[in-house]
Amino acid sequence: MTEEASMTRTGKRLPLWVMAASFAGLLAFLALIAWGMRLNQTGPIAIGQKAPGFSLTTFDGQTLKTEDYSGKVLVINFWASWCQPCEQEADALEQAWQAYKPGGQVVFLGVDYVDTEPQALAFMKKFGVSYPNGPDLRTAISQMFHTTGVPETYILDQQGKLAYVKKGPFESAGEITTVVDELVK
Amino acid sequence: MPRWHKTGEGLVVGNIGLCDRTDLPQQNTGGILAFTTLALVLILLVMVGIRVVAAQAPTPSDDDVNAVARELYCPVCENIPLDVCPTTACSQWRELIRQMLAQGKSKEQIKQYFVAQYGDRVLAEPPRSGLNWLVYGLPPVIFLGGVYLVYRGLRGASARRPKPASEPAGPPPADNADAYLAQVEEELRRRL
Numbered sequence: 001m002t003e004e005a006s007m008t009r010t011g012k013r014l015p016l017w018v019m020a021a022s023f024a025g026l027l028a029f030l031a032l033i034a035w036g037m038r039l040n041q042t043g044p045i046a047i048g049q050k051a052p053g054f055s056l057t058t059f060d061g062q063t064l065k066t067e068d069y070s071g072k073v074l075v076i077n078f079w080a081s082w083c084q085p086c087e088q089e090a091d092a093l094e095q096a097w098q099a100y101k102p103g104g105q106v107v108f109l110g111v112d113y114v115d116t117e118p119q120a121l122a123f124m125k126k127f128g129v130s131y132p133n134g135p136d137l138r139t140a141i142s143q144m145f146h147t148t149g150v151p152e153t154y155i156l157d158q159q160g161k162l163a164y165v166k167k168g169p170f171e172s173a174g175e176i177t178t179v180v181d182e183l184v185k
Numbered sequence: 186m187p188r189w190h191k192t193g194e195g196l197v198v199g200n201i202g203l204c205d206r207t208d209l210p211q212q213n214t215g216g217i218l219a220f221t222t223l224a225l226v227l228i229l230l231v232m233v234g235i236r237v238v239a240a241q242a243p244t245p246s247d248d249d250v251n252a253v254a255r256e257l258y259c260p261v262c263e264n265i266p267l268d269v270c271p272t273t274a275c276s277q278w279r280e281l282i283r284q285m286l287a288q289g290k291s292k293e294q295i296k297q298y299f300v301a302q303y304g305d306r307v308l309a310e311p312p313r314s315g316l317n318w319l320v321y322g323l324p325p326v327i328f329l330g331g332v333y334l335v336y337r338g339l340r341g342a343s344a345r346r347p348k349p350a351s352e353p354a355g356p357p358p359a360d361n362a363d364a365y366l367a368q369v370e371e372e373l374r375r376r377l
Contacts, residue, residue, distance in 0.1 A: 014337075022330070029323075032316070032319070080274070081277075082261075082272070082273045082274040082277060114260040114261055114274070114302075114303050115274075115277075116277050116278065116280075116281045118281075119277050135302065137301065137302060138300075138301065138302070138303065138304040138305075139260070139303060139304050139306075140304075
């Protein structure tokens with residue numbers, strides 16, 4: 001083989017399939033990054049927007065589904081035993097729950113965010129929390145709601161749309177009932 | 186017959202009080218029986234005690250706990266390993282690890298529990314499943330692709346370099362050399 005022929009062979013471009021595969025791989029990688037960014041940039045649920053449904057397995061083993069509470073006002077409280085402000089609002093939430101419990105039009109759900117079960121149960125016992133509570137397994141529920149910390153409370157209306165968000169502790173039971181009463185009317 | 190009496194100081198075995206002579210043979214038999222029973226009970230208690238002591242594993246040390254905790258991350262304060270995280274929550278999780286170790290759970294079981302409770306983000310290394318494989322698969326693939334491209338580039342460069350002649354070029358023809366030398370000398374002469 002002549003020198004010229006050798007140079008022509010070694011100097012030629014990559015095979016077409018290699019280029020196509022590389023290009024496809026690059027595109028797939030970029031699409032993946034875009035998808036991840038889109039997920040991360042999805043903001044919190046807006047007021048009036050339909051809240052995502054979820055199921056909660058309570059500490060006593062019941063599985064509760066939000067879809068089973070359609071037609072009722074749903075108060076979803078994210079909390080943790082290690083959270084000091086959660087202690088401040090625990091009484092207020094329990095008082096409000098006791099006020100609405102007989103009517104059956106309002107349901108309270110406690111979602112225990114990244115906590116240990118013994119500590120969570122001790123917290124509930126300390127503050128006499130009696131409404132259903134369960135762990136936020138794999139933080140799936142808090143991710144759905146894009147929570148930014150604890151305590152946070154989301155109040156959904158009878159249609160499952162977000163009616164009110166409280167980031168931080170409620171100061172009193174009255175603060176809760178003021179919001180819920182408007183929805184129950 | 187042995188009689189068991191509950192006293193303020195616990196169980197006392199045997200006959201209490203004075204006994205008359207007519208009771209003596211019966212009392213001796215009863216005493217032997219009581220002694221045997223007492224010995225058996227004591228042996229039983231010692232055996233149970235040994236088993237209880239054996240069942241109680243020593244409390245895991247901080248080093249044992251941290252050996253697991255350093256492979257986990259705080260679920261709340263991200264990017265901080267659990268073994269060095271100073272928050273109350275992390276302290277609770279380390280205590281949970283201690284309890285689980287004391288129960289005989291392995292490191293993998295504890296990690297699985299944490300993943301089930303708090304998600305994959307608590308792991309120092311992402312689990313080798315689903316899209317996470319990209320993290321492990323892409324770097325070697327990209328590296329190998331890069332090596333291949335460099336190899337091709339070097340091979341192409343070496344091929345494009347002009348090859349030296351098979352025979353070393355000899356000295357220029359004598360006539361040309363003389364002419365060149367003459368030209369150089371002429372130039373030097375002019376400059377000097």
